[in-house]
Amino acid sequence: xxxxxxxxxxxxxxxxxxxxxxxxxxxxxxxxxxxxxxxxxxxxxxxxxxxxxxxxxxxxxxxxxxxxxxxxxxxxxxxxxxxxxxxxxxxxxxxxxxxxxxxxxxxxxxxxx
Amino acid sequence: xxxxxxxxxxxxxxxxxxxxxxxxxxxxxxxxxxxxxxxxxxxxxxxxxxxxxxxxxxxxxxxxxxxxxxxxxxxxxxxxxxxxxxxxxxxxxxxxxxxxxxxxxxxxxxxx
Numbered sequence: 158x159x160x161x162x163x164x165x166x167x168x169x170x171x172x173x174x175x176x177x178x179x180x181x182x183x184x185x186x187x188x189x190x191x192x193x194x195x196x197x198x199x200x201x202x203x204x205x206x207x208x209x210x211x212x213x214x215x216x217x218x219x220x221x222x223x224x225x226x227x228x229x230x231x232x233x234x235x236x237x238x239x240x241x242x243x244x245x246x247x248x249x250x251x252x253x254x255x256x257x258x259x260x261x262x263x264x265x266x267x268x269x270x
Numbered sequence: 271x272x273x274x275x276x277x278x279x280x281x282x283x284x285x286x287x288x289x290x291x292x293x294x295x296x297x298x299x300x301x302x303x304x305x306x307x308x309x310x311x312x313x314x315x316x317x318x319x320x321x322x323x324x325x326x327x328x329x330x331x332x333x334x335x336x337x338x339x340x341x342x343x344x345x346x347x348x349x350x351x352x353x354x355x356x357x358x359x360x361x362x363x364x365x366x367x368x369x370x371x372x373x374x375x376x377x378x379x380x381x382x
Contacts, residue, residue, distance in 0.1 A: 161313075190370060190371075192371075197375075197376075198375055198376070199274075199359050199361075199373030199374050199375045199376050200314070200359075200371070200373050201373075202370040202371065202372070205369075205370055213369075213370055215370065247313055247314065249314075249371075251369075258304075258316050258319060259316075259371060260316070261306075261313040261314040261315070262313055263312060263313040264313045
């Protein structure tokens with residue numbers, strides 16, 4: 158059974174650019190969530206996808222968007238990058254259900270200059 | 271809205287000392303409660319969880335009991351090791367926004 162993987166590991170972008178981060182869910186999991194973790198803070202929920210549909214969204218602007226593919230892998234897209242978008246972006250997958258555990262990937266460290 | 275409050279760190283302990291990290295929550299309904307651990311440079315790992323009142327989660331010597339009357343889920347370990355040095359996050363999931371996790375700010379633990 159493979160775990161959650163994310164790519165790239167690190168990324169440096171310039172303010173105003175666009176970025177795409179990728180996540181492969183744990184085998185058998187059909188739900189993926191994305192979180193933003195600023196330095197020294199707890200992760201903040203961005204959104205969740207279940208069977209290719211957005212299933213919930215946190216307090217993030219529309220320039221944060223996502224996709225989930227038929228194989229349940231996922232992308233997080235951020236447009237018009239701002240300096241405050243610099244953070245660790247975490248992807249988590251779960252098999253679904255209220256009490257199912259979310260399994261996290263190692264994250265992508267995004268730096269916006 | 272829902273929220274999680276953790277004791278502020280850093281917490282510094284000697285090896286074999288007793289550990290308590292306090293966590294309280296505010297939520298409507300009956301959330302599930304979690305402790306996650308983050309080692310330097312890594313993602314989050316589930317440490318333990320509890321899904322209903324009076325449940326006790328345990329793993330690797332760590333324990334936490336879901337106390338509905340005090341809205342708390344304090345993390346404890348009887349004898350910490352240097353390898354326990356990490357950041358610990360308390361979190362809840364209440365079924366809103368697709369069962370998203372709502373995290374506390376984290377508590378840094380250093381064991382020397």
